[in-house]
Amino acid sequence: xxxxxxxIRKLCSKRGLTLQALLQHAAVSRTAYYxxxxxxxxxxxxxxxxxxxxxVAPSAILEEAPPAEWRTRALLRRAxxxxxxxxxxxxxxxxxxxxxxxxxxxxxxxxxLLRGRAADxx
Amino acid sequence: xxxxxxxxxxxxxxxxELVRQRVDxxxxxxxxxxxxxxxxxxxxxxxxxxxxxxPHLQEALRxxxxxxxxxxxxxxxxxxxxxxxxxxxxxxxxxxxxxxxxMENTIEVAIGRTKVKVLSLERIIASKKATxxxxxxxxxxxxxxxxxxxxxxxxxx
Numbered sequence: 312x313x314x315x316x317x318x319i320r321k322l323c324s325k326r327g328l329t330l331q332a333l334l335q336h337a338a339v340s341r342t343a344y345y346x347x348x349x350x351x352x353x354x355x356x357x358x359x360x361x362x363x364x365x366x367v368a369p370s371a372i373l374e375e376a377p378p379a380e381w382r383t384r385a386l387l388r389r390a391x392x393x394x395x396x397x398x399x400x401x402x403x404x405x406x407x408x409x410x411x412x413x414x415x416x417x418x419x420x421x422x423x424l425l426r427g428r429a430a431d432x433x
Numbered sequence: 434x435x436x437x438x439x440x441x442x443x444x445x446x447x448x449x450e451l452v453r454q455r456v457d458x459x460x461x462x463x464x465x466x467x468x469x470x471x472x473x474x475x476x477x478x479x480x481x482x483x484x485x486x487x488p489h490l491q492e493a494l495r496x497x498x499x500x501x502x503x504x505x506x507x508x509x510x511x512x513x514x515x516x517x518x519x520x521x522x523x524x525x526x527x528x529x530x531x532x533x534x535x536m537e538n539t540i541e542v543a544i545g546r547t548k549v550k551v552l553s554l555e556r557i558i559a560s561k562k563a564t565x566x567x568x569x570x571x572x573x574x575x576x577x578x579x580x581x582x583x584x585x586x587x588x589x590x
Contacts, residue, residue, distance in 0.1 A: 400577075424440055424467075424478075
């Protein structure tokens with residue numbers, strides 16, 4: 312399994328990110344990225360060996376975490392970086408801001424108004 | 434029973450009409466903060482207009498079935514009508530410059546297909562600090578943490 316650099320660039324562009332920004336957010340150095348990009352397979356030799364013995368593609372013996380888990384982990388890394396630079400900030404404020412930034416502005420406002428309405432009822 | 438929908442297409446239509454009629458306005462307050470990603474809670478959408486006497490504002494209101502209710506000695510200027518009930522008129526923003534100067538401190542935010550001017554989070558914070566009511570002091574840490582998060586995000590782009 313090779314790193315699909317074209318796909319990465321397309322996904323970056325879809326999210327309005329440069330490759331440099333992506334690597335910065337992911338805390339991956341350019342050296343590490345281009346070293347991975349040059350590899351014929353990014354999987355450990357042992358995984359390829361087991362798959363080869365079984366006569367299946369390596370992807371057949373790998374279990375992938377759901378996309379939501381990957382996204383949550385990425386946001387947690389980003390929150391940690393904000394908190395490193397702003398140690399007085401509260402985690403929940405930073406976290407909720409990052410989560411809200413994943414949504415379109417109109418949905419952020421709807422959430423705010425819904426919570427405001429709920430607070431008014433109680 | 435399901436809660437009634439909030440900030441519906443009909444309510445968004447007022448913003449669309451304001452833009453279409455070229456009315457000079459901006460969204461301020463906690464709704465503006467929420468649009469930028471701050472986890473703030475609000476009950477209404479505060480609008481700051483350059484000129485409440487602008488006939489185009491009247492036209493935008495007319496098109497969505499709303500009316501402008503001028504201020505009286507005991508009441509502020511208000512908007513009437515189901516489709517504009519969510520909006521409040523702001524006449525003064527404590528701690529800020531005049532409308533024209535603050536227009537330079539707005540960002541454009543897309544609400545559906547309409548781009549509206551929204552006062553920047555930094556200026557909302559400045560205004561909350563100047564107003565300094567208990568409810569403003571309570572929300573300031575949330576806004577300041579959100580602003581720090583946005584700054585870091587911009588640094589990474």
